[in-house]
Amino acid sequence: MHSFQLLHGNEGGHYCIRNVYMIYFLHGPDTYRSRKKLNEIIGEYRKKAGSHLNMYRLDAERDDLRTLKNLCEIQSLFSSKKLIVIENALSAGKDLEFLADVFSRVRESQDMVVLLWDGELNTAVKKGLSHIEKIASKIQEFKILQGEDLREWIRFEAHERNVALSPSELLWLASFGGDVWKITNELEKLLLTGKSSAGAQEKELTIFNLGDSFFISKKDALHTFHRLIDSGQDEFGIFSYLANHLRTLYTIKFYSERNRPIPSSQKIHPFVVKKASALVRSLSLKRLARLMTNFFEEDVKIKIGLSRPKDSLVRILFEGNERKE
Incomplete structure (x- = not known):
């Protein structure tokens, strides 16, 4: 037998x-x-x-x-x-x-x-x-799908269900960063209703959305980061923006803890101070300092060709945000 x-x-x-x-x-x-x-x-x-x-x-x-x-x-x-x-x-x-x-x-x-x-x-x-x-x-x-491999898988799954995806819907589904269970649920929703949840997400994301979430919400930041990368946002520009944004947060936290006004020499707009002050309440100065060290180390790796900005940012997101003081 x-x-x-x-x-x-x-x-x-x-x-x-x-x-x-x-x-x-x-x-x-x-x-x-x-x-x-x-x-x-x-x-x-x-x-x-x-x-x-x-x-x-x-x-x-x-x-x-x-x-x-x-x-x-x-x-x-x-x-x-x-x-x-x-x-x-x-x-x-x-x-x-x-x-x-x-x-x-x-x-x-x-x-x-x-x-x-x-x-x-x-x-x-x-x-x-x-x-x-x-x-x-x-x-x-079975590793987590990323980039074009993920988009190709989404196209295949949509075709299997006879679901036609618009470019914005494909981009939105890919923004889930390899969470194929969630992607599949959205495809099933499209199959049954002809509508996805993408409509609620239609407003265009900007790099400032990532700045709002990168240091306080790993899940939201990763979601936003993938959407920005998939939409063609320059990874070097994202890294540079977040590094500068972190320095701003550190400065505001430093003076806030000492109940001192931020010197005009720092050239931080009052609107930015007001918005960032709410953000840094949940962040300790020690954690911000550690994140600055992470950015410095990754910046060196990028400059000598040992890393890409998007890979460095993912490492910072998971390693730098691993502990909360």
Whole structure:
């Protein structure tokens, strides 16, 4: 008796089925696409095997994986093909050596396929990948889509749903920065109603919107940043503006804490002082100083060619805003 193996050329490629065993591992932060691929593989196996397929599904976060040994060894009188789907085996912190030992039995079987699915793996968990790599037939990672790859995926998904996107709608959807679950929800909304939430977002974003959010809201800042980049805003100009804006915030905070007026030599317009004063209330002087250090270090990397401004800004956004004093 034989089982089937699904082979692929790339993430978007078509699968063909051959009569050999398989252990397949899907993982990565883009859980929408990895789950879609998982369901596609299961669907192909069901279609090919028909009534000869016996399927088992386990979640390592709630199920006892010791039952795997029995599933691998049990023989069915009614089914010649066996498909075992296991979710969260690595992220749940299970004994990977035990799993590797059980899965090694699959290599000796001609009627069994194991599909492993996991979301984003942290650094500690990734160290355990070596156990899976030794016995897996195929490993596929689904990374967060960015830039043109993301826009191309949106076009494909819209085409699959027979949804026609305007340029502004495509730009708006791409501004979610790889949150494909949210993008998919908006595409479904367009399919059902013919309208997206983009209408509420129609007012043009400017670099000043980013200045309002960059130092206080990581989520809003990342959303605005991607929209500005995708709309063609110069990344060098964005970096320069934010660096100057940070110096202004630091100056206003410095004099505010000392209850002293800002000297005219600083050349900061009263309107800017009034608006920024509200912003710096939630920011400590220590944190602003640390952010200035981050900008200085990244500016050096940019000037010597070790980084691009957009990459530096993302690092500052996540590292510089990691702690709040």
